[in-house]
Amino acid sequence: MTEEGKFVTPGESLGISEEFMPGYGTYEEDGSIFAAVSGTVKIDMRDRSLSVAPKVSVPPEIHDGDIIIGKIWEMKSQLALVDILKIKGVERGLPGNVRGALHISKARAGYVSDLSKEFTIGDVIAARVVDAGREPVELTTAGRDLGVVKAFCSRCGASLEPFKRGLRCVECRNVEPRNVSDIYGKGEV
Ligand SMILES: [Zn+2]
Structure with a gap:
């Protein structure tokens, strides 16, 4: 019973x-x-x-100003498209696929000429929500804690570690340019 x-x-x-x-x-x-x-x-x-x-689990809503963790799934010349995985600090997952978009003008505080030197498909990034009312959600990585927080070598697939202003492969020593967050490798990813 x-x-x-x-x-x-x-x-x-x-x-x-x-x-x-x-x-x-x-x-x-x-x-x-x-x-x-x-x-x-x-x-x-x-x-x-x-x-x-x-028991109904209410998925968290995304709001302007939230920091999200997401994965780059598509790169265009002016736009990186992001799968939003979670809101930083919120354990509950998001409902299904929530997509974000990061325009080249919002990649850094300064001018960016080549978005492919900032991000690569598969990178995990931390980004701030600029406009949650848009579809896809508008993101920015302008900010020291924002940008790539986890990435893998495009040549051999091993982990990359911060090196100068980019990343370097722990295995093959390949150096790759990235928009690296200050919390690279440290945060929840
Ligand atoms: Zn490598």
Whole structure:
């Protein structure tokens, strides 16, 4: 027999249908009552019903000014397109694919002539949300903590480490230009 308030997942046995009525979020099979959804058990002794109140995880919303962690998935000459993986400091994941866009004019505080020297496909970046109301979400990496926080060698695939103003491969010593964040290799990625 289950307990009031217990967290259950689908298929978990809650009790026998001789003793209880199957309520919301449950189903009956072979004389037993099972959870049909993830959630917490509710026992109503008045009508002797068992039900499961679904646990709804509300995905975090993105707001202007949030720092996000994302991965570059496409590079154009003026634009880097980013898969936003999470909001920095927020454990709950984002709902599905949230896309961001980083225009060349927002890559640094100063002028950038070649976006391919700032980012490469596969780079993990920290970026600040400029406009969360846009689709894709508008991002900037102008700021010392912003920019690439994790990247891999385009030649051999090994890790890159900060080197001068760019990155260098720990294996083959290939040096690659990047817009490197001050928190490269340190943050949550
Ligand atoms: Zn390498």
